[in-house]
Amino acid sequence: MKELTAEQKELVALVREFVDREVLPVASKFDHADEFPTDLVEQMKEIGLFGITIPEEFGGLGLDLYTYALIVRELSRGWISLSGVINTHFMAAWMLMTYGTEEQKATYLPRMATGESRSAYSMTEPHAGSDVQAIRTRAVRDGDEYVITGQKMWATNGLRADLAMILTVTDPTAEPRHRGMTAFLIEKEPSVSEQPGITVPPQLKKLGYKGVESTEIVFDGFRVPATAVLGGEEMVGQGFKQFMAAVELGRVNVAARAVGLATCALEQAVKYAKERETFGKPIAKHQAIQMKIAKMATNLRAAELLMLEAAELKATGARADLEAGMAKLFATEVAMENASEAMRIHGGYGYSQEFMVERLYRDAPLLVLGEGTNEIQQIVIAARVLADN
Ligand SMILES: Cc1cc2nc3c(=O)[nH]c(=O)nc-3n(C[C@H](O)[C@H](O)[C@H](O)COP(=O)(O)OP(=O)(O)OC[C@H]3O[C@@H](n4cnc5c(N)ncnc54)[C@H](O)[C@@H]3O)c2cc1C
Numbered sequence: 001m002k003e004l005t006a007e008q009k010e011l012v013a014l015v016r017e018f019v020d021r022e023v024l025p026v027a028s029k030f031d032h033a034d035e036f037p038t039d040l041v042e043q044m045k046e047i048g049l050f051g052i053t054i055p056e057e058f059g060g061l062g063l064d065l066y067t068y069a070l071i072v073r074e075l076s077r078g079w080i081s082l083s084g085v086i087n088t089h090f091m092a093a094w095m096l097m098t099y100g101t102e103e104q105k106a107t108y109l110p111r112m113a114t115g116e117s118r119s120a121y122s123m124t125e126p127h128a129g130s131d132v133q134a135i136r137t138r139a140v141r142d143g144d145e146y147v148i149t150g151q152k153m154w155a156t157n158g159l160r161a162d163l164a165m166i167l168t169v170t171d172p173t174a175e176p177r178h179r180g181m182t183a184f185l186i187e188k189e190p191s192v193s194e195q196p197g198i199t200v201p202p203q204l205k206k207l208g209y210k211g212v213e214s215t216e217i218v219f220d221g222f223r224v225p226a227t228a229v230l231g232g233e234e235m236v237g238q239g240f241k242q243f244m245a246a247v248e249l250g251r252v253n254v255a256a257r258a259v260g261l262a263t264c265a266l267e268q269a270v271k272y273a274k275e276r277e278t279f280g281k282p283i284a285k286h287q288a289i290q291m292k293i294a295k296m297a298t299n300l301r302a303a304e305l306l307m308l309e310a311a312e313l314k315a316t317g318a319r320a321d322l323e324a325g326m327a328k329l330f331a332t333e334v335a336m337e338n339a340s341e342a343m344r345i346h347g348g349y350g351y352s353q354e355f356m357v358e359r360l361y362r363d364a365p366l367l368v369l370g371e372g373t374n375e376i377q378q379i380v381i382a383a384r385v386l387a388d389n
Contacts, residue, residue: 001308008067014047015074023078028356031079031363034210036160041085044115049075049086051113054093058109065249069256069311076260077267080363083257084212085118088156090253091246092119092165096185099231099242104185108163118190119163122155122217123243129154130376132167132240133177137219139168139184144226146170146184148197148219158215159200162190166217167243170236183230183239186222197222208362250371251324252314255307258331258367262303265335265342265360266296272346272355289345296338303331322384329377332367339364 004012022040030037044050052068054060068090075083093112096105111117128134137150148168155164164186174180189195193202197220203213229235230242270293273284283289310327314320339360343350350357368374 001305002066002312004067004070008063008070011047011061011063011067012070012074015049015071016077018043018047019074019078023075023082024356027079027081028353028359031081031208031210031359032353036213037079037082037211040082041115044082044086048113050089050115050118051093053090054097054109054113058105058113060109060113065252065315066308066311069252069307072253072256073260073263073307076257077264078260079211079359080257080261080366081209081211083253083260084156084209087250087253087257088121088161089115089119091121091250092163092185094249095121095165095183095230095242095246098245099183099235099238100185101227101232103227104230104232108185112163117163118157118161119165119185120155120157120161120217121165121246122152122158123167124154125151126153126216130373132243133181135167135169135181137166137168138172139170139182139224141170141226142223145223146226146228148184148186148222148224150219152217152219154204155215155217156212158217159193159203159213160191161188163187164217165230165243165246167239170239174237178240179237181239182236183242184224184228185230186224186228207365208359209366247371248321248324249314251328251377252307252310252320254367254371255303255310255324255327255331258328258335258364259300259304259307261360261364261367262296262300262331262335262338265338265357266293266300268355268357268360269293269296269338269342269345272349276347283345292341292345296341299334300338303327303334307331321380325372325377325380325384328371329374329381332364332374335364335367 048061051060052063056062072083125135139146139148166184170182171180193200199218201216203215273289274282276283306327310323313323342357343361346357349355
């Protein structure tokens with residue numbers, strides 16, 4: 001795998017230390033209270049985590065996607081909700097860096113790099129998740145403006161973000177439908193549930209992935225200047241492609257989160273197995289437990305290798321749908337399994353809120369659903385395998 005520079009190694013080590021010292025001791029407390037971790041997020045800003053991949057000329061750290069994946073893994077070893085705070089922001093920043101006009105980059109990237117501005121990334125709607133081409137949110141041209149009406153669903157950071165990258169339909173007659181879709185980078189009031197043209201209803205209640213909010217965003221005649229089209233007027237009709245490219249990136253991200261969570265599950269399982277005694281010896285001495293540990297560690301290693309391969313490939317700019325899909329599929333299933341096995345190794349205590357494995361058990365399922373469900377990953381993988389062979 002890729003050799004890191006001294007600077008990259010130092011940053012990854014710094015995040016690991018931050019997670020050990022500041023995150024692991026309190027993550028479950030924030031999770032149980034479903035509380036946004038303001039202080040932790042401030043520390044993430046200070047470390048520079050909101051601008052990891054934003055070029056130095058715009059005030060970011062200018063690091064590559066591979067380093068980003070390693071950092072996401074470390075954060076998620078502590079708590080996947082922390083990576084959730086930066087992931088939609090990172091995807092919106094990547095879209096801006098890749099497709100934005102020079103003016104859009106100069107306006108937004110500097111404040112995104114510091115975390116002063118935070119972005120959501122929103123394509124899902126109440127009736128359309130996997131089937132993105134079925135979205136209905138309309139953006140209608142009116143002079144120098146577009147008027148947006150429709151409803152977004154499951155927008156991570158949907159309340160606190162002051163920016164949102166959204167996918168809309170600008171030409172409902174287009175065939176195929178995706179040619180009539182356009183991406184907008186909109187500005188909104190952060191932490192405000194009602195503003196002219198936008199309502200953010202109370203956050204959705206979830207099984208896990210707490211602390212970071214998931215919301216609907218309702219647009220009702222929300223006006224944006226035509227300059228808010230991502231990449232400018234010539235990019236009208238290109239939104240679907242832009243969002244799909246970002247999703248590929250998101251899949252590497254989710255694989256990295258899954259590896260982080262699965263690592264934490266293994267660490268907690270090993271620690272407990274050495275401490276807990278039954279029948280006169282630590283449970284780690286029982287072969288049944290050793291077999292679980294061996295499988296968890298082996299699957300974790302395989303997931304890590306797939307994730308690193310996908311991250312390395314995507315960082316070169318090459319097509320990586322197959323590799324990202326495989327990494328996302330495998331790593332997230334491993335996260336589910338490791339979380340479940342870690343809980344079982346804890347016996348009855350695994351079911352109690354005293355031990356962090358119950359949080360991992362509730363957090364892991366998000367990973368098989370988000371950024372394209374694992375059923376959809378298998379469709380993507382099979383399409384490539386069938387085409388290439
Ligand atoms: C906590 C959370 C945070 C999220 N954050 C964001 C966000 O920030 N931005 C955003 O845009 N979205 C976000 N999402 C939405 C997420 O990406 C979607 O929920 C996901 O893509 C699935 O869509 P759906 O829920 O509509 O399920 P559906 O598409 O309705 O799927 C239902 C079931 O059918 C299966 N299925 C669907 N089509 C097929 C097919 N062709 N073949 C086989 N099986 C199929 C699916 O795999 C699934 O099992 C988030 C979701 C959650 C839960």
